[in-house]
Amino acid sequence: MKIRTRYAPSPTGKMHVGNLRSALYEFLIAKHEGGEFMLRIEDTDQERIVEGATEIIYRTLEKTGLIHDEGPDKDGGYGPYVQSERMKTGIYLKYAKELIDKGEAYYCFCDKERLDSLKTEVVEGKEITVYDKHCLSLSKEEVEKNLAEGKPYVIRQNIPNEGSTTFHDELYGDITVENSELDDMILIKTDGYPTYNFANVVDDHTMNITHVVRGNEYLSSSPKYQRLYDAFGWESPVYVHLPLITDENHKKLSKRSGHSSFEDLIEQGFVTEAVVNYIALLGWSPEDNREIFSLDELIKEFDYHRISKSPAVFDIVKLRWMNGEYIKAMDFDTYYEMAKPYIDEAVKTDVDKKKLAEWVKTRIEVFPDIKELIDFVDELPEYDIDMYTHKKMKTNAESSLLVLKEILPILEEQDDYSNDALYSTLLNYVEEKGYKNGFVLWPVRTAVSGKQMTPAGATELMELFGKDETIKRIKAGIAKLERA
């Protein structure tokens, strides 16, 4: 049988890294086996719906390459794919009634006050309500009467207080919970919408989902879902619960912490493929030691049995490293297209921007890093003359002044400002004087850039600037040193 997985988000905001990884794993599990990956929108909580959230989901899936085979925009014969639309077909109520007939569910007319009175105060500020099955004992006549009167109701699952329920997870093994721990959860809400718990089970079954892949937070409620499958007499799907992704403080990633949303990462200059690659490795590892994977390679290698059970910290530092690897591996044209906006922003002067792009390619991890690497181009920054002192080069302010003064006339005489020509000119001078290379090149680079480190050597910088600007900067350096 063909594997079918689904990504079933609720449209409540941006997609954070955890959501994206769920989608990724669901996609990979299906595609690794040549199966189908489906998108279903779970919008049964009408109050929490955020406008535009569905569009973000589409956009993100498309951009990351997690292309769904079916979904609201791609009918595959199992539609509708949006739960609010499915509800209109009456499917949830129909199945709920089926459970009522079987004695596995019942109408409940309890109002808020009564429910509140059931609350038991527990430490840590948590209030826990265990429903007391009050309405289970209602007679058929009472139920009919209430319904006829139009009294608001919910439908609850009837879970016995005796015994225990076990379900099997591919990663975590068998998990057993005492039935007495399980509350009679609500299947159909007062507003007629199904709860997640119920819609999820009904949909996964009716949409032929073979592998239910979802976050770890559902692990402890899964026995309830198992009971639902059993009550219906349906075969339960293969469960794969995914370990959580946490922040550096080991707290579950929240949509609020800005930087953890996929869109924000892209805005911060990360490459889509790098993000996908990185999160694939958060909770899964291949058989060998490889770390760089394209999506196609992931599909090929992804064996879900190798997903780990323990939570993983989202490490932005390692993501940055990986992003740098992707940038280095890019062909120049693709890279330049992405880097250009950042270069344009940092440099207004008319210089060879491709040159700048080449220089920084191996020096950045994310694109915004470019800015500070080339901020000396438009204007010579203010710098301290201490910068002329370099222990290893054996330079200091005095020696630098000497060198710059001697070199200035030579540079003024020279017309060929290509890197090669400049380099041999300077080396000639070095040889003539019996200096070390750095003894000369360090002060020149300092004068020309005003920075401790630059993405290119002295002569390359001079080539970029051209004769006039170079002379100007060297003179400025001399003046600065003389003043001191």
Added chain:
RNA sequence: GGCGAAUUGGUCAAGCGGCUAAGACGCCGCCCUCUCACGGCGGAAACAAGGGUUCGAUUCCCUUAUUCGUCACCA
């Protein structure tokens, strides 16, 4: 608090009864070098604790500790 799960260096992680306990990021050092970066080489750094089982436990079992999750007419 009940229930469930997890626990290998700072982080991601391999390991699936016998190993000097991989690898990667980060950190440190060296080399390369007209600075930085890239690249190359090397280093420091871990099996939560205590009991069992076993000839032998990081690997299996139990207890404790810690962390996380969950206990909604949210998903």
